[in-house]
Every structure is written in structure tokens, then in C-alpha cells.
Amino acid sequence: MASEIHMPGPVCLIENSDQQLVANQEALEILSAIKQPVVVVAIVGLYRTGKSYLMNKLAGKQNGFSLGSTVQSHTKGIWMWCVPHPQKPGHTLVLLDTEGLEDIEKGDNQNDCWIFALSVLLSSTFIYNSIRTINQQAMGQLHYVTELSNLIKSKSSPEQSNLDDSATFVGFFPTFVWTLRDFHLDLEVNGKPVTADEYLENALGLKTGTDEKTKSFNEPRLCIRKFFPKRRCFVFDRPAQRKYLSKLETLREEDLSDEFVEQVAECTSYIFSSSDVKTLSGGITVNGPRLQNLVLTYVNAIRSGELPCMENAVLTLAQTENSAAVQKAIKHYEEQMNQKVQLPVETLQELLDLHRPIESEAIEVFMKNSFNDVDHKFQKELGALLDAKLDAFVKKNIDVSSARCSDLLKEIYGPLEEEVKQGTFSKPGGYYLYLQRKQELGKKYNQAPGKGLQAEEMLKKYFESKEDVAETLLKTDQSLTEKEKEIEVGPIKAEAAEAANRELKEMQEKLELMMEEKERSYQEHMKQQKEKMEKEQEAMKAEQQRIISLKLQEQERLLNEGFANESRKLLQEIMDIRKIGIPCTIL
Incomplete structure (x- = not known):
């Protein structure tokens, strides 16, 4: 169980070794x-900006993620710490701490780009720390x-999507939280007090103009606004005097600035209460x-060497x-059939009646655990396997019934066979005596319970195997004339013909029953498939409305x-x- 997972400290999730990323x-x-379900919170930012301290607070610990105490970047790659969610029972909080961006010792910032992109892709709340x-x-x-937009693909083929990247990305990008450390200014804009969120929105304001300088100014702001429409900002005072900053993880809370402690509490409270479970498109919960x-x-x-593709990942x-x-x-079908069906059952119809609700449950298990089943490939596979399992149970029922009947026939007719061998019926009148004994034993056989649906068939086959015995006794019975012997043969042949007709009719009825069952099974698949698709469409509709x-x-x-021009572009995108809706295979 997830509740039993207690990580004493973080472990590296994605190693960054020799400019190569490797999953640990x-x-x-x-x-x-x-x-x-997991709530995934990732933090990125320049190295030595206090990211790890905030993540330790989210973990409810004084230390864990390494803070370091020098000007060198300390965390390498992406580190993970999984802890029970403090406010959502039955959920796990996954904290991702990343190596500092723009570390001068790395030289190449390509890996920084990938660390940043992976943090966005994996998280449900993304913290940028500066x-x-x-x-x-x-x-x-x-x-x-x-x-x-150059690092991440939403679709495997560009021509598959007619929407701007931001329209697709908004559907899966996390909530954006900008945390400002060592913030020493008053929260004011144009001389008026503002909240941290209003300060962020003001900072994201655009400039008019078409020159390169204006474009350079607007580009990152436009990207944040388009990719992260849900965003928050938190500011933090300096936590303590400069001489204590290198020992931050060992300082007691009472040694920290009251304002800093209060600000951290406000930020962590928001993260705990507002960070969503990581989901895939259509509301699929990530565990x-x-x-x-x-x-x-x-x-x-x-x-x-490829770009991470959301569609391919899904x-x-x-x-x-x-x-x-x-x-x-x-597995559910097999377990339930083995538990609830005691073989042999008396008729095929009885077996099908037992199978039907169990098959429906099995389909429900599949529907509950599957998603994005393109062309219903896996559901068709399930249908074929369930058909095969039913056929196997039908055959097993026949085999168990046949074996039980065979044992019963040996038990009931064994003494009669022994009497034949000893010559009990090799005397005048012995033929009719044999028939009488055979009929008495037949009643005993028919009255025996638990034979299953092969009872009549196995009895018929047994009699067929002993026809030569009856014929021999008939021929050697000296009390019967030749004419009487000829008359006796007629009913025997008629009975055999009638039994053959009955067998043919039963085979036809069984075939019809199985055909009807397969049609009913198909309809059950279609019914549950329709119900699931309706739920998925509702989820997709809700997701589309959220994005809009x-x-x-x-x-x-x-x-x-x-900015009327930018506003018009966004309005056209909304239209x-x-x-055409949001593609259903995005994260």
C-alpha cells in the first residue's frame, strides 16, 4: 500500500551525469x-536560491533535500521525496527538487532546458524560485x-493539430507559482499597495511596439501568460542575518525572521490545499x-535525441x-467462475446464466482500469479472451460431467458386467432377464444426482458399447424362436435412431444458445463501452470548458x-x- 511507503529522505529520480539524463x-x-493518486510539486530556479529549503518545509522536515552552504550548485539532476499528503488522506505528495539553473560550471545549458521541461511535464504544481x-x-x-514549445511536442505528427501550442499545453501544464526570495521592497505599484499576485500580473504587463527590444521584452511574459494562465506569486523576506544563511537547515524556527516564517507558512498552505492531483487528459488520475x-x-x-511527445507518452x-x-x-473472470460455478452443471443454459453476470463484472474491471483504448483494440482482445474462456468452461463442464458419469456407470453397471461374464444370463429367458436388470440399473443411474449435462449422452454411449453383449444373449437365448428374435431387433434399432435424432437436436440447440450468448456478450461490451465513452466525453467537455x-x-x-491584436488572436484560438475540441490524447 502507498500509505506504507515512508522515505526517510530524498532519492535521485533523474541523474544528470556527463550531460546525460538517466532515470534512477x-x-x-x-x-x-x-x-x-499523486500530487506532484516541482521547483526550479537559479542555483543557490534556496529551493531545497522550501521543499524540505513542504516535506514537513527540517532537512532532507541538500541545501549546501557554498556558492557551488549542490543538487544534481532531479531529486524526489514521496511523503503522505498532509491534507489529502489517501494521496501521496511527490516533491521534485531540481539542480540549479545556469550553473557556470556546466558550461552548456541544454540540460538546464531539459530539466526545466521535465519539471513542467511531470508536475501538477510548478514553482519557479528566484x-x-x-x-x-x-x-x-x-x-x-x-x-x-520547441522542447515539447503535443502530437506525434504536426499536421494532426490545428491549434496553437498554448491551446494544447494549457490542458496539461501545471499551476505556476513564482516564489521571490529575499524580497526587500514594499509591495506597491504606482504608489498603491498590491498583493503579491497583483505584483506578478503587473510584472507580466506587455509593452506596445514592434521593434526587437519590445519583442524581446514581451516574449517571456506572453509565454508565461499563455502557457500558465493559472498562476500565483509569493514573496519572502530574508530568513535570517546573512551570517546564519549557510546554516539555515540547523536554525530553529524561533531564530528565523517572523515575517519569513509567516510567508513560508502561507506558501506551503497554498501548495497543500490547492495543488491538484496529477491527471491525464479526460481526468485520468496519475498514481x-x-x-x-x-x-x-x-x-x-x-x-x-527526440522531443518528449505528450501523445506518445499517453x-x-x-x-x-x-x-x-x-x-x-x-483474472477476475477466472477467479469468480471457479468460486461460483460448481462443475458439472446440469444444462448449458444454467452454465450461461452463471457466466453472464461474471462476464459483465470482468468487462467492468477492464473499463475501470483502461483508458485511451484506440480503436478499442484491447477491449476486442478482452472479448476474444472471454469467448475463449467461456468455451473452455463449457468444454470443462462436459469433461467433468463425462468423467463423473463414466465413474458412475462403472459403479452401477459393473456388477451386471460381472454377471454376464459368469454366464448368469446364458440360459433360456436370460435375454429378458438381462433387459430387466439393465432397466432397473438405468433407473438407478438416472436418479443419481450431480451427473451434469452429459448424463444421457454417456448412458447412450455405454449402451452402444454393450450392444454386442445384448445381441449375443439374444442369439443364444434358446427360449426364443427366430421370429421373436427378429422382432426384438426392431425396437432396438428404432431406439438408436431416436437417440441419434435427439442428439442432433440437442447439438443444434446448444449451438443456438452459444450464438445467442455471443451476441448478448457483444451487446454487453457495447453497453459498457458507450457508458465509458459518455463519461470520458463529459470529462473532456469539462476539461475543454476549464481551458476556455x-x-x-x-x-x-x-x-x-x-493589446487588441493579441486579444483577437486569443479569441480566435478560443473559437x-x-x-474542434481539445485533442483527447494530451496529458
């Missing part, structure tokens, strides 16, 4: 064991956001194994989960700020979303 096996195994104020320098340091799969898919894409995840969903459904609502807010802001 130990961390992946930890994720694979978390069956609860020092002091939001100015042009701070915006310049956030140039990674302008490169996101540990799904997050593990996303990590592997994205990192492998980057290592192979398809890869769906392949794995849908295959597992088929196996879960089949966020974009309408941004469009109104742009219009109020006097396109309403017209």
Missing part, C-alpha cells in the same frame, strides 16, 4: 509501489519558458506506476495499462491592457477550441 532505478521502484524582484533580468533568466512510466518515456525520448502508458487491464479482467475559461480570463486581461 531505485526511485522508479519506489514510484511503482505507490498505488495512491531572488529579490521580478525585473527584466529575472525575466531573462526565465528564458526557458520561451523554449517550451506512482503511471508517473514512473511518464518519467521513463520522457527521459528515453530525450536520450534518443499512448505508451495506455498500452501498458490497457494490457494489464485485460489481464485483471480475465482560463483563456477567456487572459483574453480579457489583454483587452483591458490595450477554434470550441469548434
